[in-house]
Amino acid sequence: MTIFQYASDQSLMVYLGEEINLDTHHRVLKLLRLLEAEPIPGVRNLHPAYNSILIVFDPVEQDHATIERIVRGYLDRLEAVVLAPPRVVEIPVVYDGPDLKDVAELHGMMPERVIELHSSARYVVYFVGFVPGFAYLGGLPKELATPRLTTPRKLVPKGSVAIGGTHTGVYPFDTPGGWRLIGKTPIEIFDPDRAELSRLLIGDEVRFTPIACP
């Protein structure tokens, strides 16, 4: 179930499951919590994702075999890790995105129904990656799964709420992006002046609340 894979001379990949689902996510989160609570000497960074954690280390101080041995010890204790109850984060959304109509048409529903479905679901932050604060959210209602744009936009405005495949998310910065934009949040997602930095953290539960133009 767990696979260790050499990723580079300064990183080791740990795959914790094949499927993208809550069980795999909880294994990722538990291993991350152990790696944070009991840091391995020489480890410089951790990159959690849907079903994996990339462990980045100083290649002079550490080596793959030692890290694998220590992580195997953590894996033996994984079941005993008790995760804190998820934080619940509400994201206010003005549902007026440029792709809202297209998404509705693709599913043969009214835009109001897209909003209703999107804002009534509860999502989980599988991980934060790509750019600071970008949360990959699971839990999108199946009826809303929508393929990405064939040509990504060169610039997606900061705060855009979007659907990409079976996932949804919020763009924390002006970046390129291929997801379909259904709305916008006025809140700052990644704020270096806040203690927690990112509004959305791995493991959080997220709800979107429709608001009128702020």
Add this chain to the structure above:
Amino acid sequence: MPVIQVQSPGMFSTVQDLGRWGYGPLGVSPSGAADPIALRIGNVLAGNAESAAALEMTLLGGAFMFPDGGIVALTGSDFGPSIDGTSIPMWTACKVRPGQTLRTGPTRSGARCYLCVAGGIAVKLLLGSASTHILTGLGGFEGRQLKKGDVLKIGEDPVGRQRTIDSDLQAAIAPRRTLRATIGPQTDWFSPASVRRFYESAYMVTEESNRMGLRLEGAELETPHSGQMTSEGVSLGAIQVPAGGKPIILFVEQGTTGGYPKIANIIAADMPSVGQLRPRDDIRFEFVTPEAARAIDIAQHRLLGEFARR
């Protein structure tokens, strides 16, 4: 506090140090100097700690006036530095008297030149680092590249004695055009023929290259699973092959995760060389085993450690 007045910023100049480590779970990549060896040595020459913040200039340097004077050391690629019209050497600590202007021009060698100042460049640290992350506008000097009229504060870090560098060390750290690489996490997804093609071909760095990544032009590679896969953490120096088969080297401002298969990964010791690659430079890749990569990394670490301690 002594300052530096930016009279012209050059083509693309940012404040960098050795990066912002440990924030991968928040999606924050380390950023930091594209050629960290040049930054480390420049700092040591100027009498700073290796990790002090400095200016990273790209392809074309700028002009910087020192109203209060200072001690500078320029390292990396030769941008033809001069003080008030008199040439000064690269890789050497030089005194700038109050009111003098340091000028740098177009590169005579690689992509990046570092201007290290005794005391370091003082900016507000973000997550423990002065590095600029351009894509997100975080860190560095107001989160952006420098522009005319900016005033940079020179730091008050303790300054030790200035140092010189010998030609042996300089030769040993000269940027490479043949980059050594190990397997990456998806190397076995590619056909043996594709992997052979990758290592036997010359690639050219394209204009669409920056601190996030370098796009390469050359032998196209067959892309497994049409270039799609479940997003996962990606390593510095990973060579990913998206649909279309043109490889991309992930660089210091990389996304922390990505969803393209990776055919190889440049070794840590050769990443500073990537920071000196210019558009249209030709490069090749040389396969090394994990054991060889580690030995090279350790040898380089010892070399730089001995220099810093001397």
